[in-house]
Ligand code: DX5
């Protein structure tokens with residue numbers, strides 16, 4: 001079963017609730033990109049906006065923290081109303097004590113995820129995979145939507161799937177469109193995050209269906 005997450009980063013920031021409604025019924029998750037201007041060279045929104053999105057969304061959230069020292073800010077995200085259907089994913093490179101952050105997310109009743117940037121070898125997080133519900137392999141340098149998919153990440157997706165087994169989610173984020181979706185699914189990804197390919201194509205509903213169509217013969 002392949003799931004799709006719509007990244008609000010590419011939606012109209014003045015109409016986030018509308019964007020959520022537009023894709024509800026088509027995608028499986030709403031992907032929220034939290035950026036702090038330090039860990040990544042871009043700034044988006046924080047816990048109050050995540051809480052607001054949670055309030056208007058009937059489908060689960062896939063929260064992607066691209067912030068320095070996520071453990072320091074974790075309580076704000078835990079208090080944002082996330083529940084056992086939602087993922088809360090942070091970057092391995094940003095956190096000195098990932099084991100404790102994972103444990104805190106889990107004890108809050110939220111599904112923990114760990115993400116790695118393109119330059120981080122999968123081997124560095126291999127030991128953490130057993131304690132998370134999602135491994136997120138970045139297929140672009142995190143920070144901006146609309147970048148080109150990095151084909152060199154395909155072996156990393158394969159390693160993640162081999163280590164994770166079938167019980168965990170292997171997510172990919174960056175440059176996913178109907179051309180690249182089949183490549184990542186073949187490599188073992190089962191959660192595809194897409195921003196531009198959904199919200200910058202005119203008709204988001206049609207765009208999600210095009211993504212599903214592109215991988216339909218692989219399932
Ligand atoms: C980038 C973000 C992505 C972004 C992907 O750092 O993590 O979620 O929205 O955008 P596209 O799908 O346009 O590459």
Ligand code: ZN
Pocket residue numbers: 007031032033064173193
């Ligand atoms: Zn993301």
